[in-house]
Amino acid sequence: MIRARWVTRFVLLVLSSTSPFVLSGCETNPYTGRSQLLMTSVSEEMQLGAQAYQQVKNDPKVHQSQDSREVEPVKRVAVRIIEAAKRSKYAEMAKQFQWEVTVIKDDKTMNAFALPGGKIAVYTGIFPVAKTEAGLAAVLGHEVTHALARHGAERMSQGELTNAALQVVGAAAGASGMNPTLSQGAMAALGAGAQVGVLLPFSRSHESEADYIGILLAADAGYDPRESVHLWERMEQLSGGGGPSEFLSTHPGHETRIAQLKKWMPEAMGIYQARQPVPAADLPAISAR
Numbered sequence: 001m002i003r004a005r006w007v008t009r010f011v012l013l014v015l016s017s018t019s020p021f022v023l024s025g026c027e028t029n030p031y032t033g034r035s036q037l038l039m040t041s042v043s044e045e046m047q048l049g050a051q052a053y054q055q056v057k058n059d060p061k062v063h064q065s066q067d068s069r070e071v072e073p074v075k076r077v078a079v080r081i082i083e084a085a086k087r088s089k090y091a092e093m094a095k096q097f098q099w100e101v102t103v104i105k106d107d108k109t110m111n112a113f114a115l116p117g118g119k120i121a122v123y124t125g126i127f128p129v130a131k132t133e134a135g136l137a138a139v140l141g142h143e144v145t146h147a148l149a150r151h152g153a154e155r156m157s158q159g160e161l162t163n164a165a166l167q168v169v170g171a172a173a174g175a176s177g178m179n180p181t182l183s184q185g186a187m188a189a190l191g192a193g194a195q196v197g198v199l200l201p202f203s204r205s206h207e208s209e210a211d212y213i214g215i216l217l218a219a220d221a222g223y224d225p226r227e228s229v230h231l232w233e234r235m236e237q238l239s240g241g242g243g244p245s246e247f248l249s250t251h252p253g254h255e256t257r258i259a260q261l262k263k264w265m266p267e268a269m270g271i272y273q274a275r276q277p278v279p280a281a282d283l284p285a286i287s288a289r
């Protein structure tokens, strides 16, 4: 594995050799202080994210919702979360992202994701779990954090995904010309694995970071961060069936997650109370699961 990691590193170095200053190496998460190994640049990740997003949208199984009752609330919440991101410690990156939001009509799939570059997808199957726009804000705060904190890029740099990383690199290298299709492994590393049937849950530290920063973003967007606790309670109850989702094999475990959210809540409530609260209407009902 060590050897494989060096091979990956070598290939990534070669890839980055045209613009060596963008090779970031080790970075520190501005919220948690966790040190992150990153071997791709933000612009490379944005390119890969855009490509993965296009692949999802081109998937014949994917039907984008045209129903304004489904699309409008998602866009409303997403816009507020994105505005909050642009005021956050990730402001610089959030302003650089080319944000896009898609609602996928799939009532059986309880999922949502945000890819590097700010490419967001929400499956209608998440509506009963999110329940209200405040619950959806907790979902989107969590997902957008995965993208802003560069969790997908970190997975690509972590060695255990050597093959995926190599294929991603190949895709990136060819992007200027052929623009080849990203492999399933690459899609999974970036965060769109559920769409291609490859579940690759984020690690415990990624999930905790997404929960923590996610409720700060939701609170700053004007949504009650306490809804996150209810969201994860419903997730626990409803996660029995349906299609693949990053939420189905979640880390940390349920009890730990709720305990952590409660620990972080005073900070989030402080932000929320300084904001103008936003109405949190119910999300539309979907067909029975």
Ligand SMILES: [Zn+2]
Residues within 6 Å of the ligand: 142, 146, 202, 206, 207, 210, 246
């Ligand atoms: Zn997550």
